[in-house]
Amino acid sequence: MPNRSETRVITPQVLRDWALPVPTGGKEHRGTVLVVGGSRFTPGAVLLAGVAALRAGAGVLQLAAAESTAAALSIQVPEALVVGLPETPDGAVAGDPGELLGGLVGKADVVAVGPGLNDIDQTRTLLHLLLDAAGPQTALVLDAYALGALSHEPDLLVGSGRPVVLTPNLTEARHLLGREPDADLDADARELATRYDAVVSLYGHIATPEGDCWREESGDAGLGTSGSGDVRSGLLAGLISRGAGPAQAACWAAWAHAVSGQRLVPRYGRIGFLARELLDEIPHTLATV
Template identity: 75%
Template sequence: MPSRSAEKVITPQVLRDWPLPDPQGDKMARGTVLVIGGSRFTPGAALLAGVAALRAGAGRLQLAVTESTAAALSIAVPEAKVVGLPETERGSVAGDVPDHLLELAGDADVLAIGSGLDDIEETRTLLHRVLDAAGKDTPVVLDAYALGALSKEPDLLAGRSQPVVLTPNVTEAQHLLGREPKDDLADEAFELATRYQATVSLYGHIATPDGRAWREESADAGLGTSGSGDVRSGILAGLLGRGAEPAQAACWAAFAHAVSGQRLAPRFGRTGFLARELVDEVAYTIATV
């Protein structure tokens, strides 16, 4: 088993020395991001993740959400292709997703799964179907209930070739670990990375299965607001769409997420800004690194 290296602090200079792929060509060259989420009662989570992906530089956005919310989201995000998915009586995305979603998953350059999903068992079924349909090299970002589904079936990713990034908060990390996280979140991020053979972004700590590690130190309390995690996973997916490799995308996303909050603090206070306002700062934050 590899050992964890000392964490490298993510600074603007570290990122400048690790530049994102140069955005050349048309929108197709910057990737198609497919966000799968959005139950009847939480469609905004998929909206936040999707728009954040565009702000991070993705070329095209597709949103797959419950049928009852698809029309409203297509108006709210006119830049996106929005498809409706069957839903349960409780308003959750049904796991037995239709073939048209599997076709989109097979053609997408990045999959972001979890924002706004709200049923563990339906999500487990959905993950199996979608990951089976996705390209073998298609990066996948798992967040929210997708992480809950993974915690119920730890071998779900075993044998799959897709590069995966997990973006748990501390509660989701507890489910993935099967115990309370210890104080050293760097070690916990590395344990998750090795256990699930994925890049992990946990509360500013980024770890890879081969032992590389980074730490983002710009975050403040204001990021602990509803929808903030959806924004972070969307930024990450957008950077993957641009061609960043998973660890690079995770580091840049953590920095862009945190510094976007810093930019809002003078106007709204440390804890008064909203996740939707974070989204509007993302492109400028990335551009000015």
């Protein structure tokens, strides 16, 4: 672990010294990830996050998305249980999705919320429902509109004691901070971690509420592509599901996300690969540490 005044660069050696758990037994020993998101127009975000969770080692995957997309998702991801959620007339996931989702949340080990959601008010209502249904040790990974919802209620998770990871991009960080991010993203990540009482993974800058900080330095421009953040949040959720702690999962996910992109460069160039092409690289990238 780094000194709390120090930011430690994430390297393969750092990760080897902080090895991921290797569960034994059946799929139940690798945990259940539930991904909640996906409006009528953005179901692919849930698909990317969910498959990334499986590639990272999750044992059971469940997807909850707008009901108009559920049949297509169940065909695209046959490994997952897929649940359709009620929609607003505009195609957003409704904030009161009924009892079925609450039951799934209560049994999940990790709930990833946000990929593909597109209505801030509905997301705020949905986030409260998820928190009410989740067990005290259910881990949360918040991304995209879930982070926007959290920015309106910064004390929502403070003191909860549950494992939480926030995965903002720079726009989402601006909402969470209430200002533009500084050039020093290490400091911004620390500020967010303290303010929201959660582990924060901000563009490869990871911080904990206790002041620990790491930086992933091998990410490249190619990761700035549509859907890449959904892959990263799902990868992180999958690592927590298999037994990693929130900070450990955030560090490993940042590194594996970046290096999976590097592995695609010889085939597609620095900026030519797609987010879905990262998915197949994840298992090999993790195995090479």
